[in-house]
Amino acid sequence: MSQSHADSHGHGHAQSFLRRYVFSVDHKVIGLQYLFASMFFLLSGFALMMLMRWQLAFPGQAIPFFGRLFPADLAPNGVMSGEFYNALGAMHGTIMIFLGIVPMGVAAFGNYVLPLQIGAPDMAFPRLNMASFWLFLPGGALMLGSFFLPGGAAQSGWTSYPPLSVINPGQTVWLLAMVLLITSSLLGSINFLVTTANLRAPGMSLMRMPVFVWGEVVASVLLLLAFPPLEGAAILQLMDRVAHTSFYMPKDLVILGSHYAGSGGGQPLLWQHLFWFLAHPEVYVLVLPPMGIVAEIIANNTRKPLHGYTTMVLSMLSIGVMSLIVWAHHMFISGMSPALSNFFLVTTMIISVPSVALMTCLVFSLKGASIRYSVPMLFALGFIPLFAIGGLTGLPLGLTVTDIYLHDTYYVIGHFHFVVVTGSVIALFGGVYHWFPKWFGRKMNDTLGQIHFWGSVICMVGIFLPMLPMGLAGASRRLYDPTAQMHNLIVQPLNVVSTMFTYGLALFQIPFLWNFFHSIFRGEKTVENPWQATTLEWACPSPPPHGNFEKTPRVYRDPYEYSAPGRKTDYWPQNEPA
Amino acid sequence: MNNYGWGLPIRASSFAGQIDFGILLIHAAMALIFVLWGVFFAYLLVRYRRRAGTPAQREEHHASSQGGFWANNAGELKSLMPDVLVMLFEIALIVFYAFPVWRSIKMSPPDPKDADVVVEVTAEQFAWDVRYPGPDGKFGRAKPELVHFSNPLGLDRTDPAAADDIFVANELHLPVGKKTLIRLRSKDVVHDFFVPEFRLKQDAVPGLEIPMWVVPTRIGHYELACAQLCGFGHSLMRGDVYVESPEDFQKWLASRAALKPAPPSASNNSGGF
Ligand code: HEM
Ligand SMILES: [Cu+2]
Ligand SMILES: [Cu+2]
Numbered sequence: 005m006s007q008s009h010a011d012s013h014g015h016g017h018a019q020s021f022l023r024r025y026v027f028s029v030d031h032k033v034i035g036l037q038y039l040f041a042s043m044f045f046l047l048s049g050f051a052l053m054m055l056m057r058w059q060l061a062f063p064g065q066a067i068p069f070f071g072r073l074f075p076a077d078l079a080p081n082g083v084m085s086g087e088f089y090n091a092l093g094a095m096h097g098t099i100m101i102f103l104g105i106v107p108m109g110v111a112a113f114g115n116y117v118l119p120l121q122i123g124a125p126d127m128a129f130p131r132l133n134m135a136s137f138w139l140f141l142p143g144g145a146l147m148l149g150s151f152f153l154p155g156g157a158a159q160s161g162w163t164s165y166p167p168l169s170v171i172n173p174g175q176t177v178w179l180l181a182m183v184l185l186i187t188s189s190l191l192g193s194i195n196f197l198v199t200t201a202n203l204r205a206p207g208m209s210l211m212r213m214p215v216f217v218w219g220e221v222v223a224s225v226l227l228l229l230a231f232p233p234l235e236g237a238a239i240l241q242l243m244d245r246v247a248h249t250s251f252y253m254p255k256d257l258v259i260l261g262s263h264y265a266g267s268g269g270g271q272p273l274l275w276q277h278l279f280w281f282l283a284h285p286e287v288y289v290l291v292l293p294p295m296g297i298v299a300e301i302i303a304n305n306t307r308k309p310l311h312g313y314t315t316m317v318l319s320m321l322s323i324g325v326m327s328l329i330v331w332a333h334h335m336f337i338s339g340m341s342p343a344l345s346n347f348f349l350v351t352t353m354i355i356s357v358p359s360v361a362l363m364t365c366l367v368f369s370l371k372g373a374s375i376r377y378s379v380p381m382l383f384a385l386g387f388i389p390l391f392a393i394g395g396l397t398g399l400p401l402g403l404t405v406t407d408i409y410l411h412d413t414y415y416v417i418g419h420f421h422f423v424v425v426t427g428s429v430i431a432l433f434g435g436v437y438h439w440f441p442k443w444f445g446r447k448m449n450d451t452l453g454q455i456h457f458w459g460s461v462i463c464m465v466g467i468f469l470p471m472l473p474m475g476l477a478g479a480s481r482r483l484y485d486p487t488a489q490m491h492n493l494i495v496q497p498l499n500v501v502s503t504m505f506t507y508g509l510a511l512f513q514i515p516f517l518w519n520f521f522h523s524i525f526r527g528e529k530t531v532e533n534p535w536q537a538t539t540l541e542w543a544c545p546s547p548p549p550h551g552n553f554e555k556t557p558r559v560y561r562d563p564y565e566y567s568a569p570g571r572k573t574d575y576w577p578q579n580e581p582a
Numbered sequence: 583m584n585n586y587g588w589g590l591p592i593r594a595s596s597f598a599g600q601i602d603f604g605i606l607l608i609h610a611a612m613a614l615i616f617v618l619w620g621v622f623f624a625y626l627l628v629r630y631r632r633r634a635g636t637p638a639q640r641e642e643h644h645a646s647s648q649g650g651f652w653a654n655n656a657g658e659l660k661s662l663m664p665d666v667l668v669m670l671f672e673i674a675l676i677v678f679y680a681f682p683v684w685r686s687i688k689m690s691p692p693d694p695k696d697a698d699v700v701v702e703v704t705a706e707q708f709a710w711d712v713r714y715p716g717p718d719g720k721f722g723r724a725k726p727e728l729v730h731f732s733n734p735l736g737l738d739r740t741d742p743a744a745a746d747d748i749f750v751a752n753e754l755h756l757p758v759g760k761k762t763l764i765r766l767r768s769k770d771v772v773h774d775f776f777v778p779e780f781r782l783k784q785d786a787v788p789g790l791e792i793p794m795w796v797v798p799t800r801i802g803h804y805e806l807a808c809a810q811l812c813g814f815g816h817s818l819m820r821g822d823v824y825v826e827s828p829e830d831f832q833k834w835l836a837s838r839a840a841l842k843p844a845p846p847s848a849s850n851n852s853g854g855f
């Protein structure tokens with residue numbers, strides 16, 4: 005059976021190593037490729053931040069050990085320069101978002117888990133899938149490699165606001181890399197949508213799909229609709245740089261004392277609108293798949309159906325729609341018409357309603373449960389209160405009046421890192437522990453997992469909590485030397501605290517990395533369905549063979565039929581006949 | 583300066599209190615929400631931990647044929663009550679707080695005629711160029727071609743209106759209790775005018791002249807910081823704000839006006855527009 009599947013994909017079992025592991029069209033191999041690549045990029049983005057954290061805590065002091073390794077123009081005498089700080093900052097943001105979280109949440113988990121959960125033998129377009137990864141990897145390599153190119157890495161923030169981005173070095177490569185990454189993500193998102201629309205196993209109606217699949221679907225729709233404008237905008241910015249057009253460059257700029265040569269007539273705010281039209285939905289792309297992961301883990305470890313499956317699905321869908329019309333809440337004080345802000349204030353408050361509903365459902369799912377405190381469950385449970393801090397701190401930023409003061413302060417940095425780090429990253433870790441047995445047929449070590457969980461959570465809170473009072477005291481973000489502005493001096497000790505916890509967080513990733521790589525080869529062997537779960541990915545061998553299911557599964561019921569009355573076991577797989 | 587501490591900086595403008603009211607109110611609400619949910623969450627974690635012989639209890643859903651939508655989904659809808667409360671709170675905040683306060687702070691800059699002081703602030707990498715119109719009350723002509731490091735704004739001193747303009751770098755003097763209209767501009771990239779004590783923040787965008795207003799309420803020395811990434815020197819881009827009594831302010835203006843401006847660097851270029 006699996007043989008015939010493999011054949012129908014146009015290649016038999018006698019494949020070369022290259023076809024099998026490098027240029028593979030199998031969704032599982034591509035999923036793992038994305039997983040390893042995005043883990044690497046997350047670690048790189050984190051390493052950049054460790055350098056920046058030194059400068060923030062001890063401005064003007066030489067970076068220990070590594071300082072001398074950098075060329076003198078980046079770090080004279082081992083002391084980071086302003087240009088270098090800005091390059092690290094821009095690349096940290098870019099790498100974490102476009103090369104780390106999104107590829108891991110959407111592409112790695114999506115590729116591996118989504119087809120399995122809907123009972124499909126593969127993605128709808130396996131070759132497109134491969135193309136997507138092979139655009140992503142060069143895009144990522146170009147982005148990260150830009151540090152070593154003449155001109156260095158981009159240094160205008162991940163937001164790349166013109167005119168700064170048009171006149172700053174490094175930006176051309178950033179834009180080219182973005183074009184590759186955006187194209188890759190377009191191919192991927194189309195693939196997820198078509199796969200979900202067409203390859204669901206018989207009986208898998210839309211409202212029987214696991215919540216994770218819904219998260220992927222909404223994220224894909226957003227990527228599909230919001231990324232093309234940014235791709236266009238990026239090309240316009242590229243033209244402003246290399247062809248001296250003036251899409252974003254107004255008339256009569258005077259830069260460092262000399263009159264800018266471009267013809268002018270452009271509008272810097274145009275870029276901001278196009279950028280945030282993607283970048284706000286992007287926030288939900290960063291969050292919805294991880295939230296889906298959390299829902300999967302919670303259903304499985306509470307041993308009962310999720311509370312409010314329908315509410316969750318409808319919430320995700322309405323978040324998807326609304327997220328396309330909230331973008332300018334990032335621009336309340338950008339100089340756009342202040343009357344426009346009122347509209348975006350209202351849409352922003354509206355979108356908070358389904359977001360609260362999602363969190364409510366997760367919490368209420370615990371009621372009446374029989375909670376199994378497995379390692380994935382620890383991460384899923386940690387997600388709830390910490391992500392909630394991220395959500396709550398969004399409130400004063402979404403409100404026009406209070407944002408006047410808080411905009412661009414460390415309060416913002418604290419807020420969205422609670423969302424993406426103690427939210428997305430924590431959930432993704434949980435997903436790794438949860439699906440590891442499926443991927444490799446082995447389990448990760450529990451004790452190391454618990455150490456990893458507690459260490460990481462405590463350090464993350466230690467890093468990001470101090471940023472909230474710093475922001476309230478008025479400390480701005482993106483300051484190479486925070487002590488250069490008087491109003492930051494009193495809260496400067498908080499920068500030291502935050503930095504120490506950053507290095508602590510790095511230490512606590514060692515047990516994880518060891519656990520992960522060691523368990524791939526040496527972990528305890530496990531069975532098809534070690535968590536006694538109900539969704540389809542657990543109805544095939546671990547790891548699944550090419551083509552996944554021995555025969556196409558049939559779906560008889562909702563995704564989370566745990567503790568159904570009158571049954572011997574407390575789980576009732578979706579594909580088990582009545 | 584004792585303006586800063588571990589909480590919000592001191593309040594030195596007429597609207598600082600309005601902004602702080604929102605910040606404090608929202609934080610109180612956030613704390614309340616977080617604590618209530620947190621206690622409930624912790625209770626659930628302990629109460630429903632796995633115990634031998636106690637299986638999970640499913641919430642019973644009624645067959646959809648009887649009872650109608652409300653009865654069938656009562657449990658699910660009831661759990662949305664907290665959401666409804668949050669929503670009502672938000673609606674109240676928007677209608678009674680955000681709309682009116684935003685309108686008064688950002689949407690109603692005074693007409694130059696009605697302002698007590700009009701000042702133009704131009705941001706550049708990495709300095710603040712501050713210009714007062716001088717005794718004639720008129721801002722004179724400036725031309726980008728005339729920009730020179732001795733004449734950062736490119737003032738055309740041959741224009742009589744420009745001849746008496748008062749220019750200062752990185753210093754903003756304002757009289758206390760007077761309504762000041764600030765015209766914010768940028769020469770090169772996007773910057774941001776931020777005075778923490780005023781709770782006033784506004785991007786400076788090249789190509790736009792953005793009006794904003796402030797009534798300083800407290801004599802003192804404050805910081806004007808750039809809050810938008812503008813290049814390698816961004817963190818060094820700061821200036822000083824001096825809020826003085828109206829008499830001191832007038833004295834200061836007079837002392838600046840007495841300083842003869844540097845001779846026009848390109849007076850031969852006087853053809854003008
Ligand atoms: C866990 C480790 C992390 C730490 C310690 C950290 C820390 C920071 C800090 C201190 C800044 C502010 C830098 C500045 O304003 O000069 C920053 C900026 C940023 N971070 Fe992170 N971060 C982490 C992870 C992440 C992740 C996972 C994401 C992914 C989505 C992310 C996205 C960003 C973005 C988009 C910015 C803004 C960059 C810019 O100003 O252009 N960070 N981070
Ligand atoms: Cu947003
Ligand atoms: Cu700046």
